[in-house]
Amino acid sequence: MGNQPLDYSMFAAAPSKSFLGQRTMLRFGAVSGANTLENSIFQSLDQEENGDEYFDEYFNQPEKKRRLSVDQVQLLERSLEADNKLEPERKIQLAKELNLQPRQIAIWFQNRRARWKTRQLETDYEALHASYKSLKTDYDNLLKENEKLKAEVLCLKHDGLSRSTEKAMQNELFSRTISEDEESKVSATAFKSEEQNDLTNVDSLLESGESSNVVELEQSDLSQNGNNNLNKELLESDYIFPKIEAAPCHAPVSSFYDGFPSLEDHAFSFWSY
């Protein structure tokens, strides 16, 4: 943990309605890593302040886990917010103030830090998930837009070729007529030259008498033209919009929902320390 006091207010304890007492089942002798200094101080304090009756009461009463009182928790909360690191002196002080064992103070701090960490993880996860959902929505919209534009391009391409075919057919009909009419021949040539920009390929085919090749021209226009091929490749490739996969991370598919890993699945990879 850093030196900065952490914001523990986000999960301030909901005080329990009923408080059963101030003593807990903490076992003096069997405490793991029992601090002899702490216990000796506390026990001497305890004997001095409460007398032998109370001291005996501790050991005679059945071991029962007791929740801390609202006031005790509030004081501990305040202390934690001020500084999440618990120095031995402060621990002794708090223990004396709250009529608890120093060990209990330490345990409370430890548990509270663990809870804070868990909830922080949940908060971070929620934020990350929200961000992911927003990005995915944007991406999906862009994908749809891209599909729409692709369809539009194909449509326009098709319309353009249809118009060319129509004109070519008109020309064919026209040239058949003028072959019978010498006078009209001049006009036909003029008409052709007018349309030459659009129909260069079609005209050359018609003039050479290969009108049936118009359809083939359409196809070759699509499949053989270098620029068209390039555009087609670009549109059909993932170059512009790489395809998104359902699972962005390497984790079992079953453990995912809406393409985002669950908190449980990735808790360890999020918190590696």
Next chain:
DNA sequence: TTGTGTTTTATTGCCTCC
């Protein structure tokens, strides 16, 4: 009242630091 899920308190074992 009781079964069940959640929260809180406490223990254990391991690790790091001095």
Next chain:
DNA sequence: GGAGGCAATAAAACACAA
């Protein structure tokens, strides 16, 4: 090696629906 922190876990206390 002792002290303290943390993760995992147990177990009591508590909340709440049926």
